[in-house]
Amino acid sequence: MQLWKLTFIYLFAIIACTFLLLMDVPKWQTFILLFLYVFLFTMYPHFNALLWTKNLKKVERFLEANRHKALYAYPYAIANQTIAEQKAALHKIITTYKQPYVKHNYASILAILENNYDQALSEAKQIKKEPFKSYMVAHSEAYLGNFEKAEALLTNLPEKWMSSSIKSLISFKKQDEENFKLHSTNAIKQARGIQKYLLTHSLQEMEEKFR
The missing domain is CATH 1.25.40 (Serine Threonine Protein Phosphatase 5, Tetratricopeptide repeat)
Structure with a gap:
């Protein structure tokens, strides 16, 4: 993944995490949401291509x-x-x-x-x-x-x-x-x-x- 994309993903994650904590969202919920977000945009494409997809173009x-x-x-x-x-x-x-x-x-x-x-x-x-x-x-x-x-x-x-x-x-x-x-x-x-x-x-x- 290109560096600028990773930078944007993690910058948004930091901002979103700060916002959720300010809204008094429980820390465990914040952690789960943060993990799902990072997984979706960074690790999921990797695992999808390796193990799950049926799309050969991907x-x-x-x-x-x-x-x-x-x-x-x-x-x-x-x-x-x-x-x-x-x-x-x-x-x-x-x-x-x-x-x-x-x-x-x-x-x-x-x-x-x-x-x-x-x-x-x-x-x-x-x-x-x-x-x-x-x-x-x-x-x-x-x-x-x-x-x-x-x-x-x-x-x-x-x-x-x-x-x-x-x-x-x-x-x-x-x-x-x-x-x-x-x-x-x-x-x-x-x-x-x-x-x-x-x-x-x-x-x-x-x-x-x-x-």
Whole structure:
């Protein structure tokens, strides 16, 4: 967010807070109102783009404004940049973040992008956090053609879009266009925020390979 906008938001908050206190509004009510106001104008757009919205244009604008940050450079690259730039974005995440589950998760994605599916599976199995581990292991098994192993992990996936995404990948690997369209459509409908954006662009790229 631009500096002048933040300055205006916080200046108005200070004035409003002073006014409410002068009107003898209880301090706890003033605090709640102040928090809701700041959340609405500063944090809500961030969380909305990340987790809640179904509007891909909002996500695109958010990613474009934040593409200098490691975690947002990769989804932006999927839709707007080359494979080489996508790999560079993944490398940046892997080297920037210290959490092991983040490193192994994105290392698995990078290995898939490089068509090194055994390495992708190895990285996925080192993820200690669920459901990320089950999702990436299922993803890797599907790319390896181990469809039964991938399907066995679907019960570990709490989000509907996760199961639909794995099913669409299995259908893609089987060259089953009808089921691919069914499951990919469901995955995109069920997802929100950046995940919807990622699925939309990655699954559309797969769909084009049927033509």
